Amino acid sequence: ELKVEQNPLFLSMQEGKNYTIYCNYSTTSDRLYWYRQDPGKSLESLFVLLSNGAVKQEGRLMASLDTKARLSTLHITAAVHDLSATYFCAVTRTSYGKLTFGQGTILTVHP
Amino acid sequence: GAGVSQSPSNKVTEKGKDVELRCDPISGHTALYWYRQRLGQGLEFLIYFQGNSAPDKSGLPSDRFSAERTGESVSTLTIQRTQQEDSAVYLCASSLQGLGDTQYFGPGTRLTVL
Numbered sequence: 107e108l109k110v111e112q113n114p115l116f117l118s119m120q121e122g123k124n125y126t127i128y129c130n131y132s133t134t135s136d137r138l139y140w141y142r143q144d145p146g147k148s149l150e151s152l153f154v155l156l157s158n159g160a161v162k163q164e165g166r167l168m169a170s171l172d173t174k175a176r177l178s179t180l181h182i183t184a185a186v187h188d189l190s191a192t193y194f195c196a197v198t199r200t201s202y203g204k205l206t207f208g209q210g211t212i213l214t215v216h217p
Numbered sequence: 218g219a220g221v222s223q224s225p226s227n228k229v230t231e232k233g234k235d236v237e238l239r240c241d242p243i244s245g246h247t248a249l250y251w252y253r254q255r256l257g258q259g260l261e262f263l264i265y266f267q268g269n270s271a272p273d274k275s276g277l278p279s280d281r282f283s284a285e286r287t288g289e290s291v292s293t294l295t296i297q298r299t300q301q302e303d304s305a306v307y308l309c310a311s312s313l314q315g316l317g318d319t320q321y322f323g324p325g326t327r328l329t330v331l
Contacts, residue, residue, distance in 0.1 A: 110259075137317050148308060149260075149322040194259060202248065203317040204273060207259035 108133050110197055112208035119185045119215050127211045129178040129195035136198055138178045139205065140169050143192045152180075152193075185215045219243065221323035223309050229329045230299055238294045238326045240309030248315025249292050251284060254306045254325070263307075266292060267315050299330045 109132040119125055129138070137156055141149040153162045155171035155178060162169050166189065168181045178195055192212050196205040222241045230236050242249050251263040262276040266286045274284070281299075286292040296303055306327050310320035 139319070141322075148324045149310075151319050151321070154319055196260075198317055200273070201317070202265055202267065202272065202315045203312060203320065204250070204262050204265055205252075205260070205320065206262070207252075209259045 108135070108197065108199055108206045110195060110206050110208040112193075112195055112211050115209055115211060117211055117213045119182070119213065121186055121215055121217055122184050124184065125182050127180040127182075127193055127195075127213075129180070129208055131176050131178075131197045131206075133199065134173070134176075136200075137203075138171055139196045139198075140167075140178070140180055141194045141196065143194065143210070145191075149194065182213070187215050187217065189213060190215045221309055221311050221321055223307075223323040223326050225326060226324065227327045227329075229331065231331050232301060233298055235295065235297045236299055236328065238296075238307050238328070240292045240294070240311075240323060242290070242292070242309070242311030243321055245289075246311035246313055246321075247289050248312045248320075249286060250310045250312075250320060251292070251294050252308045252310065254308060256305070260308060263294070265315070296328075299328075301330050304328055304330045 140152040153169040158173040160171045166183045171178045192210045194210045196207045249266040252260040265273040269286045281297045284294045306325040308325045309323045312318045312320045
């Protein structure tokens with residue numbers, strides 16, 4: 107059974123600081139996704155990582171994938187309040203993209 | 218263009234009643250997925266449609282849950298004889314071909330069973 111674990115589950119940061127969210131998955135997977143969810147809203151796609159060593163960056167967020175370690179990281183640089191949200195990683199092993207999600211990391215950025 | 222839409226946005230029902238949740242995918246997307254998100258938890262897969270067939274319905278929690286899709290369009294998730302543990306946000310997503318391409322999520326239906 108494919109399992110996805112994120113840590114930390116709760117992250118309180120000060121503006122301007124850096125931090126990393128980790129996503130571990132239990133078995134070989136085809137693709138890894140990062141999504142953002144604002145309170146009361148749906149999920150917004152951030153990144154899709156396809157292969158070992160893949161790195162993608164958008165603004166203050168950078169995601170990477172190590173398929174050998176079955177680990178993805180989401181690095182936050184110089185956090186700002188607008189980044190406060192819940193971040194989910196998800197992986198798929200099927201050809202049709204059935205997603206298995208982590209528990210989510212609730213990020214709060216304080217002034 | 219228009220994204221994935223779902224209705225109703227909120228549904229409050231009494232235990233034992235049946236409910237229908239609707240999803241309108243992005244036009245042209247052949248793949249459609251239903252997920253459930255319980256309070257404070259990640260999303261659980263329920264069912265996958267390719268066109269109007271459902272090759273994977275392994276996530277449906279019980280036979281009280283069923284879903285159908287009309288062509289490559291609207292999908293309806295039906296929960297019969299609702300129970301309190303069915304309370305959750307039900308999210309629908311669609312993707313262009315269902316080959317692992319990005320899934321775009323709707324706003325969800327918040328179901329509360331009293």
